[in-house]
Amino acid sequence: METSQPILSVVVPMYDEEDVLPIFFARMRPLLDGLGVSYEVLVVDDGSRDATAALLTEATRQWRQLRLVRLLRNSGHQAALSAGFRRARGEYLVTIDADLQDPPEVIADLLSAARDKDVDVVYGVRSDRSSDTWAKRTTARMYYRLMCRLVGKDIPFDAGDFRLVSRRVVDAVNALPEDGRVFRLVIPWLGFPSAEVSYVRAERAAGVTKYNVSKMLRLAFDSVTAFSAxxxxxxxxxxxxxxxxxxxxxxxxxxxxxxxxxxxxxxxxxxxxxxxxxxxxxxxxxxxxxxxxxxxxxQKRPQFLVGYDSLEDPGHHSYAEVTEPRDPEHR
CATH class of the missing domain: 1.10.287 (Helix Hairpins)
Known part of the structure; x- marks a missing residue:
């Protein structure tokens, strides 16, 4: 793993994703190698119970830009993203899920838009969600309409957690004392110059979703109570x-x-x-x-605890991390 600061950090939260990992590696590595910029792929293993951690550990020996950060326990999707924000070193940071429903090929478009338009945030906006079920599309529309009414019109409609942000945004997010932050609301709220890149949402590459109805409802409750009275x-x-x-x-x-x-x-x-x-x-x-x-x-409990970071000494375990309370959303 390179120790110098890369241009791009790709943060990928994972939880029990052993089935999708071979496809993820096959698509992500040649794509990033072809961007012509230095990069790191920072995978945050959110307390997986299957072979995800073992497969990632083996992959770090063959892919020097791959970096594995393991949380001691399952802390939730937003907490895993927070861990990625805390540990990423790149000038630009992209967050993307491991299921490949958000195409990695769009990362090049996000980076180009940030540079060409001189903005700090580029949102990946889903122009076509036909691969999702009717229930998922309907609840997503309800969620974004509710957020637009409660939080403001600056919330990009149909933009999830697939986005690119600059180092300025990363530092601003890490400086927030907020508990259990919801990134798709916090980042627009900061007000940095932004742009959008549209893409077609694909079907899950492999495995099954870990984001069930109860977790989606939990995210909705957290979004409302964190941003509106x-x-x-x-x-x-x-x-x-x-x-x-x-x-x-x-x-x-x-x-x-x-x-x-x-x-x-x-x-x-x-x-x-x-x-x-x-x-x-x-x-x-x-x-x-x-x-x-x-x-x-x-309670002042940490939002997450990092047990291992492949960038550091393999024998080193960092238990003192952020001082934010635990994310109420569990996966």
Missing amino acids: APLRLATWLGLLGGLLSVVFVIGALVTKLTGQSIPGWTSTVLAVAVIGAIQLLCLGLLGEYVARLFQSS
Whole structure:
């Protein structure tokens, strides 16, 4: 592994990706060798349970630009990206997933756009997601529309975690004290000059996705609670609505009683209790999300712990890493 600073760092978070690794190596290495710039491929093994780490360790002996960083435990996709941001050395940094749904060939276009347009961020924007399921496309559209309304119009629509950033952006992100950051929201929020490169999203090259529905929902909750107080305001409005409904029920009950039309029964009582109870539980759940973030922040637990970095002495283990709380999203 070269110790001099490369021009390009390609950060790839991986978790149980042994099936896709042969295809990943076959496509990524000749592509990067042909760019004509010095580079490193920084693979962050997020506590894989299969042969991913062993295959990567063997590959580092044959591919000198390949660098393996292993986390001591599974910490989540965003935490793995944070580890890559902390350890990458390149003037430019590209983040890409190992499943090859985001074509590595687009990296050359990202680098060219950054240099030609003199921008600090280049987003890979999916122009065609026909390879994804209907449910995945629908939930993705809902997510980006919600983020645009809550966070702002600067959020690029249909841009995931496939992007290029300059060293200025890397340093700015690493300096943030934020807990459990969501990169697809944090980077646009910084406001650096940006551009976009469109591409067609492909099918997964091999293996199965590790990003199930529960993890996508967790990402959505983290995105909303990290960047907006709108749910708290929603809880306030729902509380007011519940109060108004209570007044209506009381007035209706009094009118019925005074006119002598009251009929013994439980329907109205059950209806009132159900409506008010549902609103109260929803408000408590929204408040609980914010309290949980405050609790995790107060614990000051590291977001991730690095157990091995192939750039360093193979016998060296670094356990003192960032001082951010653990990423609430687990894979």
